[in-house]
Amino acid sequence: MNEAKFIWMDGKLVPWSEAKIHVLTHSLHYANAVFEGTRAYKTDRGLAIFRLNDHNKRLLKSAKMTVLNHNLSLEELNAAHIELLRANEFKSNVYIRPLIYLGYGVMGLAHTKAPVNAMIAAWEWGAYLGEEGLERGIRVKISSFARNSVKSQMGKAKASSNYLNSQMAHFEAHEAGYDEALLLDEDGFIAEGPGECFFMVRDGVIITPSNDNSLVSITQDTVIKLAADLGIEVRRERITRDEVYTADEAFFTGTAAEVTPIREVDARVIGSGKRGEITEKIQKAYFDVVYGRNPKYEHMLTFV
Template identity: 50%
Template sequence: MAPKFPRYIWQNGRMVPGESATVHVLSHGLHYGSSVFEGIRVYRTPDGPRSFRLREHISRLYNSAKIYHLAIPYAQEEIEAACNQAVLANDLQGAYLRPLVFRGYAGLGLTAPADSPVEVIIAAIEWGAYLGAEGLENGVDVCVSSWNRVAPNTIPSGAKASGGYLSSQLISMEAKRHGYAEGIGLTTDGMIGEGAGENIFIVKDGKIYTPPAACSILAGITRDTVITLARAAGYEVHEQPMPREMLYFADEVFFTGTAAEVTPVRSVDRIAVGSGKRGPVTAEVQRRFFGLFSAETVDEWGWLQPVSAPVTPIASVAV
């Protein structure tokens, strides 16, 4: 089911009714994929709504934009404040935030002029478990895709650019056509890369393994969170290249991501992972991750940030 359309969207410095947020059909970003984005969770906590690692997400947004020479016309602090505005304007206690930076109308040339307009929107929506609430407990069935991840020095996998997600769409669509919840893309040399929109972890003999940034992955913020929480819990975590067969030898496999959060994988290519259900290490990682939002896990890293009052009163939104 499609997420409910937001009542208000922050667009180019002001809050506008969702149905009034429009984009020119000749925008460069629409034709050539010259856009970057983020996905950010806001969680309902005992202390009210809290954004999760908002600063790190917005910092990555600026880094992605830098690679593609997209000069964001706002300071990072302004974008962070606008994210809070979008949540509060829509009366949300929990939300998924989508900041998007794209090149506007700049003619039809592949290379846009240096002074071409750069636009920014931020939407806040209600969005549950990306791979299904049942999958968080029981795990999901996935496959290794026939589509590889992008090769190094082609499309930078470290940037969260919209055009790069055409690769992810091919991986995910193929998986769903064959009855799987998600697909896994290998690198061009056959090593494990990542899911279509998720990082991947493998558990073997009580140790946790995950592909390094050099394996054509987006080194995710949730991935970093899980590595930190797992090490704090006493687990060994190794970042190393891994061949495909490690997926079949694994005791446990799980995905991480802002949308996917921490989702167990119960089978790969119809081969059961371990016992075919969520394993104890995955369950412990989930407990510590979701415990951040119930106060069961102490946030000693300062990852949770209050959703503060908006800079611009909602009553003054554009109509």
């Protein structure tokens, strides 16, 4: 773990090694906590947080969905992120993890009497699925786990409890020798990756599922905007696994995964078995935006 100097805890900057909580922290037992994964990039003009406001808006929506009654405003969250990044004096790209959780004080399932706490940590972090993955593409396995059903979980909340499903799917794929999993929904259509959205390319058209069974993803939204700029048609459609196997190109997107090409799914080579032409264009356009090289999207950056 790349330790940093400080972690923000309930309004205070605490030295990294002192940012501790009690073992009877409510969220540790019953998993009601919500979080974000946000990135900041070292641009030519200094460290800039990508789509900070959108990430914190989603964090607040997640907290509302799971009834975490905190008193944080969007403005306070944004300011706390900036304060934390300034204090830590990072030298390279950073991953930021805010978490709203239920603290110590009561036990039992009923959660509304537990104190609500918040923390923000940040550390220097590279490519989630590896630098090589970004260039060569990764190998993916369709999971034996279905994505959490919309009848029983709130997949629009970036809620900790949803990530047991992600974790088990990732573990299964990894143990089988793959880099990442791809989850179907309860009806057998492509839902999303454990921490990524799925895109495929067929006959020059980009296809990605609706958000019916996935997080409302910030990177997916960015990629759709960039595809329009590049004059590439994007369709939001249901995708079946056989369509994935025969796609010309495929890629994952996410704050952590950025734009990661997929070169193989369930031992079927996708397209030419390496990063596809359209994937490469989208990837380049995405990195141009996050590194502040595309003036059209400068409003998406918050300079620290």
